Amino acid sequence: MGPLAGFRILEFAGIGPGPMCAMLLADMGATVLRLDRPAQAGLGIERQEIFNLLNRGRVSALIDLKAKEGITLALDLVARADALIEGFRPGTMERLGLGPEPCFARNGRLVYGRMTGWGQDGPLAPAAGHDLNYIALIGALHAIGRAGQPPTPPLNLIGDYGGGALYLAFGIVCALLEAQKSGQGQIVDAAMIDGAASLMAPFYGLHAAGLHTDTRGENFLDSGAPYYDVYQCADGRYLSVAPIEIRFRDEFYRRTGLDASSLPPADERANWPAIKKEIAARLTTKTSAEWCALLEGTDACVAPVLSMAEAPAHPHNVARQTFVEIGGVVQPAPAPRFSRTQPAVPAPPRPAGEGGLAALAEWGIAQERIAQLRASNVVSDSKRPV
Numbered sequence: 001m002g003p004l005a006g007f008r009i010l011e012f013a014g015i016g017p018g019p020m021c022a023m024l025l026a027d028m029g030a031t032v033l034r035l036d037r038p039a040q041a042g043l044g045i046e047r048q049e050i051f052n053l054l055n056r057g058r059v060s061a062l063i064d065l066k067a068k069e070g071i072t073l074a075l076d077l078v079a080r081a082d083a084l085i086e087g088f089r090p091g092t093m094e095r096l097g098l099g100p101e102p103c104f105a106r107n108g109r110l111v112y113g114r115m116t117g118w119g120q121d122g123p124l125a126p127a128a129g130h131d132l133n134y135i136a137l138i139g140a141l142h143a144i145g146r147a148g149q150p151p152t153p154p155l156n157l158i159g160d161y162g163g164g165a166l167y168l169a170f171g172i173v174c175a176l177l178e179a180q181k182s183g184q185g186q187i188v189d190a191a192m193i194d195g196a197a198s199l200m201a202p203f204y205g206l207h208a209a210g211l212h213t214d215t216r217g218e219n220f221l222d223s224g225a226p227y228y229d230v231y232q233c234a235d236g237r238y239l240s241v242a243p244i245e246i247r248f249r250d251e252f253y254r255r256t257g258l259d260a261s262s263l264p265p266a267d268e269r270a271n272w273p274a275i276k277k278e279i280a281a282r283l284t285t286k287t288s289a290e291w292c293a294l295l296e297g298t299d300a301c302v303a304p305v306l307s308m309a310e311a312p313a314h315p316h317n318v319a320r321q322t323f324v325e326i327g328g329v330v331q332p333a334p335a336p337r338f339s340r341t342q343p344a345v346p347a348p349p350r351p352a353g354e355g356g357l358a359a360l361a362e363w364g365i366a367q368e369r370i371a372q373l374r375a376s377n378v379v380s381d382s383k384r385p386v
Contacts, residue, residue: 001342002028003343004025004030004173005029005341006031007030007176008032008082008363009022009026009031009032009033009082010078010084011033011034011084012084012085012093013036013037016160016165017087017160017192018085018086018165019054019055020160020164021113021164021168021169022054023058024165024166025173026056026346027334027335028334031058033060033077033359034059034061035065035077036061037063037065038383039383049349049350050327051349053331055350056331058347059350059356059358060356061353061379062379062383063378064377065098067378069376070378070379071098073360073373073378073379074098075097075098075102075106076365077360077363077365078098078103081107082109082110082176082179083113083172084113086098086112086113086115089116089126090120090121100112108184108185109183111172111176111186112185112188113171113188113190115164115192117193118134118191118192118193119189119193130159130160132159134192134196135154135159138193138196138197139197139203139204140159141153141154143203143216143222151216158196159192159195160192162196162199163193163197164195166195167195167198168190168195206220218269220244225272226273226276227241227244227266228241230305231279232283233288233291235289237288238288238305239283239288239291239292239303239304240303241283241301241302243302255300256300257282258279292304321333326348333345351382352382353382353383354381356381
């Protein structure tokens with residue numbers, strides 16, 4: 001089930017954007033086999049595997065890639081794959097003997113997906129980094145925050161997941177489509193810094209036009225405008241208020257009881273603080289629930305600011321089944337939706353190695369060979385202590 005059903009993806013275990021890319025492809029129906037190292041330390045934040053949601057929808061095989069037989073096995077799996085995902089520093093896969101050249105020698109149609117922070121080349125390519133560093137270097141971090149405040153880290157949504165995982169998944173699917181026409185594979189060089197920069201395209205356009213300044217908290221979409229911000233209600237909870245267009249703003253004013261004619265013109269930025277003060281004062285007269293009863297579902301463009309504990313229970317999210325429960329854990333459902341090839345609900349994350357030997361057999365590795373590799377500890381079904 002799912003639009004990617006029938007495609008086989010080989011994932012070399014990593015953290016953050018690589019696993020999320022693999023999750024996205026698995027959510028869409030691709031068969032993804034993750035290759036873990038038998039004795040590696042835990043990757044990322046330690047937790048029970050059931051809560052490691054980026055690993056849902058697939059199994060892992062534990063393979064010793066330091067052993068010659070492990071590399072041979074990995075190349076045999078490459079020969080059966082449509083695409084590969086790796087997220088190591090540049091040169092690591094080459095040193096292992098699993099770089100593009102030997103992989104393409106085994107499978108000329110392979111899409112070789114590479115995920116890094118800085119890219120495969122450039123002066124920073126060999127350096128370590130994380131989401132915050134990447135979005136800092138392309139102007140995104142500087143732009144996020146309130147007036148007079150330091151830049152605000154926006155979780156790791158922009159670099160790791162938006163600029164990284166989504167762009168790698170998009171690139172892999174693009175290359176798979178092209179390979180169906182040409183019969184040839186290629187490398188997809190997905191750098192988080194490149195993807196994050198791409199996400200900033202509209203803001204660079206506004207900046208070039210003189211419509212977005214480099215001063216935080218003074219622009220249309222960064223909390224500067226009174227009609228794009230969060231406001232506190234009488235009960236201390238917050239509303240997101242975003243009636244950017246004039247007709248939506250008029251609807252907001254009418255439903256909240258604000259006299260639009262008494263407010264200074266909103267097209268002059270110098271008036272924004274005064275308008276914001278009036279809106280803030282008005283919204284403190286009722287609770288969040290009371291305002292939502294008046295405003296939700298209208299063109300006033302208002303929604304309550306919900307916590308992760310609250311969001312799955314909101315009626316709209318319930319109606320659309322935006323969240324699902326898998327293995328007892330409430331989590332976001334696969335997205336987007338499809339009219340004909342809707343994906344199945346993903347399987348919960350499984351401990352590393354669980355089901356991996358069976359998966360190797362499903363990928364065409366002979367049972368006798370699996371038994372031999374297991375006897376020599378090249379493959380296993382449980383992690384050894386580090």
